[in-house]
Amino acid sequence: MKKIAVFGSAFNPPSFGHLSVIERLAHFDQVLLVPSIAHAWGKQMLDYSVRCSMIEAFISDIPCSNVALSRIEEGLEREQGGVTTFQVLSALQQENSAAELTFVMGPDNLFSFAKFYKAEEIMKRWNVLACPETVAIRSTEIREKLAQGQEIKHLTSKNVVKILQNEALYLSI
Numbered sequence: 001m002k003k004i005a006v007f008g009s010a011f012n013p014p015s016f017g018h019l020s021v022i023e024r025l026a027h028f029d030q031v032l033l034v035p036s037i038a039h040a041w042g043k044q045m046l047d048y049s050v051r052c053s054m055i056e057a058f059i060s061d062i063p064c065s066n067v068a069l070s071r072i073e074e075g076l077e078r079e080q081g082g083v084t085t086f087q088v089l090s091a092l093q094q095e096n097s098a099a100e101l102t103f104v105m106g107p108d109n110l111f112s113f114a115k116f117y118k119a120e121e122i123m124k125r126w127n128v129l130a131c132p133e134t135v136a137i138r139s140t141e142i143r144e145k146l147a148q149g150q151e152i153k154h155l156t157s158k159n160v161v162k163i164l165q166n167e168a169l170y171l172s173i
Contacts, residue, residue, distance in 0.1 A: 002099040003027075005129070006070075006092060008034040008085065009106065012045045012139050013164060014058040015156050020135035022064055025104065030066050032092070033059070037073040037083055046169060048074065054160050061157035084117040089126055102127035146170040 005028040009018060014033075025031045035051045045051065055069045072091050076083045085103065093101055103126055105113065110130040113119055122128065142155050147170055153161055164170065 002029045002096065003102065004029065004092070004096060004099045005031045005102050005104050006034055006089065007031060007104040008036060008088065010043065010045050010139065011035045011051050011055050011058075012043075013051070013054050013142055013156060013160055013169075015137045015139050015142055016135050016154075017133040017137040017139075018058075019062055019157075020133045020137075021104065021106065021131045022062065022067060024131055024134070026064065026066065028066060028102070030068060031064070031104075032068055032070040034070045034072060034088060037077045050167070050169070054163055057159035057163055058157050061159050086116070086118040086122055089122060093126075100127065102129050104129045104131050106130075106132060143170040 005025045007018075007021065007025070011018065011033065018033075022031055022033075033055050035048065035055060036045070037048050038045075052069060052071060059067050059069060070092070072088055072095075073083045076087050076091055089101060089103060093099070103122065105128070109116075113128075116122065137155050142152050142164075145152050145155070146164060152164065156164075
């Protein structure tokens with residue numbers, strides 16, 4: 001049975017903190033990076049398509065062959081409006097009916113997991129893995145450093161740095 005890790009995040013932008021989680025998912029057949037199309041608690045993010053482009057650049061830079069971008073939330077939002085983790089997992093399970101899905105979350109979501117829509121049903125139907133970063137680099141730090149004109153090469157991959165600098169993203173936060 002194919003084992004798929006579903007790693008949802010804002011990826012606003014992707015960081016080496018995200019990579020430290022992804023590297024610990026090497027035992028999965030596939031790791032799907034699922035960017036939030038809209039933040040559940042109203043946090044402001046760059047446009048979805050820009051973040052997807054950064055994720056694709058990030059994936060091309062990292063040494064992990066089992067990682068892919070999933071734009072599943074794009075279709076779900078068009079159909080249903082707001083998107084929940086439950087909807088994402090249900091849709092991915094439909095697409096991969098024979099696969100075993102594991103929802104991967106960082107420590108920030110672990111403490112608020114009880115607030116997730118149908119949290120108990122998620123726990124019953126799928127595996128849930130809390131996987132804290134082993135490298136303490138947050139997307140917030142990247143955004144702040146860009147706004148202050150500071151170097152970020154040590155915080156994210158080279159192609160993400162290029163996009164951030166070429167597009168002058170996060171210069172004002």
